[in-house]
Amino acid sequence: MVKGPGLYSDIGKKARDLLYKDYNGDLKFSLTTYSSTGVAIASTGTKKGEFYLADINTQLKNKNVTTDIKVDTNSKLHTTITVDEPAPGLKAIFSFVVPDQKSGKVELQYMHEYAGINTSIGLTASPLVNFAGVIGTNNVALGADLAFDSATGNFTKYNAALSYSSSDLIASLTLTDKGDTLNASYCHTVNPLTSTAVGAELSHVISNNVNTMTVGAQHAVDPLTLVKTRLNNYGKASVLVQHEWRPKSFFTVSGEVDARDLEKGTKVGLSLALKP
Numbered sequence: 001m002v003k004g005p006g007l008y009s010d011i012g013k014k015a016r017d018l019l020y021k022d023y024n025g026d027l028k029f030s031l032t033t034y035s036s037t038g039v040a041i042a043s044t045g046t047k048k049g050e051f052y053l054a055d056i057n058t059q060l061k062n063k064n065v066t067t068d069i070k071v072d073t074n075s076k077l078h079t080t081i082t083v084d085e086p087a088p089g090l091k092a093i094f095s096f097v098v099p100d101q102k103s104g105k106v107e108l109q110y111m112h113e114y115a116g117i118n119t120s121i122g123l124t125a126s127p128l129v130n131f132a133g134v135i136g137t138n139n140v141a142l143g144a145d146l147a148f149d150s151a152t153g154n155f156t157k158y159n160a161a162l163s164y165s166s167s168d169l170i171a172s173l174t175l176t177d178k179g180d181t182l183n184a185s186y187c188h189t190v191n192p193l194t195s196t197a198v199g200a201e202l203s204h205v206i207s208n209n210v211n212t213m214t215v216g217a218q219h220a221v222d223p224l225t226l227v228k229t230r231l232n233n234y235g236k237a238s239v240l241v242q243h244e245w246r247p248k249s250f251f252t253v254s255g256e257v258d259a260r261d262l263e264k265g266t267k268v269g270l271s272l273a274l275k276p
Helices: 013-020
Strands: 027-034 039-048 051-062 065-072 078-084 088-096 105-112 115-122 126-135 140-149 152-163 169-176 180-191 196-205 210-222 223-231 235-247 249-258 266-276
Touching: 013 169, 013 180, 013 210, 088 249, 126 152, 169 235
Parallel strands: 027 266
Antiparallel strands: 027 039, 039 051, 051 065, 065 078, 078 088, 088 105, 105 115, 115 126, 126 140, 140 152, 152 169, 169 180, 180 196, 196 210, 210 223, 223 235, 235 249, 249 266
């Protein structure tokens, strides 16, 4: 795999994962099985309040081609075909949703030692074109993320980002929402042996001068159990405990309480992911 600055979506990902990944306020269950021929079948069910959502995903691999087919609760068929390394550093992705005739999209990803490019175009008469590019090294990277609607002739998205990475610290600065929101985040690995890390994210909306700050930490109390905590400046505190009770199978429980409105009680989420 080519080492370099990565893709635009990788900027700030370490901090986002620390602060938000696996926190869940719903009931979720997933089961993955594998056939003798290597076909993976994953079933997922989620209870959101009074609603139930479910999907079944099948993944087939043939050399460097991976095909994912998913059927959701609304009887929509999502298909993604990924061709890995048709040329050095290149990945091609073709996706569409049935019966949505305007959902077809072709995406190309290119990874280089000093650059990462991700571009996509919709398969319609007047497509939406996306381009995201990053230049730099493993330590410092500068990127831009653009979307152009050919139907209206307008840019629907233009973002920019700057990141710095070292062996134990990753920091990023991003400008999103067409230049209206400034985000700064960092993630510091305190002890890699116990997965101990701390992180923070500060978001400032320029148009209405609203600030949001979120801080979090994680620590593995034993090789199979991870504990995470999170707190923001609006008084919402969250705790997560994830236990790997067998290889690749996780039980996760998380809770959130709003210190400004304790009458709402604690919001609890449970997740069970089973893999053979």
